[in-house]
Amino acid sequence: MRVPILKLHNYLLVSIQIELDDQTAMEFQEDLLSKIHETGATGVVIDLTSVEVVDSFIAKVFGDVVSMADLMGAKVVFTGVQPAVSMTLIELGIYLKEVPTALDLEQGIIKLRQELEEK
Amino acid sequence: MKETLSSVVIKQEWDIVGARQAGRQVSQELGFGSVDQARIATAISELARNIYLYTDEGQITFEEVRDIPKVGLKIVAQDQGPGIKDLSAVMKDGYSTSGGLGAGLPGVKRLMDDFDLESNESGTKVTAIKWAR
């Protein structure tokens, strides 16, 4: 199973709707990076509203995606992190400090725009 | 008082997801809240991944435990792998031999209420309990 990646102007929109196993997560990372390369997108919003569990591996993949996309000149914002997921991550000791976040898709796009303007 | 609820064999990567889905289901049946369900599922995911990464095969068992007046879920992750060489190092945040975040075992300890780790050359056994509030 693959995670669909949608393009909207300069942005890529991703909504993760499936339970992520390690394999799918790695495939998603590759797909997203090649899509960024293909489209020259400058911003990515990844929505996690329907994600119920993020363990240390998935968290690492997410953190890596942010750094990798950054190297390719695209900003990534995560949106819709569930309270339970947020609490579990903090208790695991994973703070994802380098990962920009926003409440929902709308806020995420506003945040991207702000970050891109600042550059 | 103990009652084994279910058991999942960890052999392939996909079994990690299977284990946490099973864990989520039993925790729901035992009446855990949504945040505790996420804690339990995440802890199981970490334990299952350790089995998958470092050994050939292992097993995760869920038990219902009662300590009047509390009800709890006991997770036992057991394998016959090579064992953990440095027990105190794996309980430190940021320690990893596989390039991960090194949040696994200390993270599980924080997510759960009780935690116990036994390991020798013939295998590793992690026992963790979460009590329902």
Added chain:
Amino acid sequence: MDVKQVVLNNSDYLIDRWIHQLDNKSLKDYTSTISDDMINQMNQEFADFVMKSLQQEDSKIESLDQFAEKVVNLGWPFGYITEGLQTFRTESTKFVLDQLETNDKDEFIDVMERVNNWIDPLKIRLLNQYSTNWNNILSMQKLALEELSAPLIPVMDEITVMPLVGTIDTDRAKLIMENLLNGVVKNRTDVVLIDITGVPVVDTMVAHHIIQAAEAVRLLGATCILVGIRPEIAQTIVNLGIDLSQFPTKSSLKKGFETALQMTEQHIVSNESKHEDIEEVLDSIGKES
């Protein structure tokens, strides 16, 4: 030998000895805050009650509950009750044995048993009354504490305040975090002001919980501002080497709110243009002179 009759026939003498004995004992410690008159009255009542319970066994359950309720409601220390009954037991046994003038072991045991049969039920009932009362108070307070644990108050679009009051332990911290995160998502909050004015002590553990809450809020995509930091709290935080530099802190809710307004690009505009009026008046004065 009827122990009951002996005790009843000499009840006045026994009560005297009992009260005398009480005064000599450490009972004073329990009741030091209560006036002597009150103690005397209570002692008399206690003694009457114990004697009465011996007299009329049938109706004793009711009067026992009444007495128990009374001492519990008046807040008399539990030690007073146990020590009082203990003294009664000792004095009665001593007295009856003196009367018997016997060295027979069986008779001695018999007297002991009879006295115990009289005193023990009293003790158990009173103890139950006390513990029921304590349990009630405890569960009520626990409920009350949970109720005022962590309210989340939306004050404006995108701005929410969470005042924390009282000591924060691990269980409460988890509850607070859950309320906080669910509230942020539900109210679509951009900025949360956590007010710790009402938190008496901020040690490393409490600070750790607050930092975790702030980090969790950030993961959701909102920002935490810690407000209500009193001077002594600032001192302990720095002295303990706690790093709170990752998120904004303000001394008062007012200042925090101003920051929150800036962050959400909102303004509060006063309807009355007082300043302009004053300026106009000043201007006109200037022109006149």
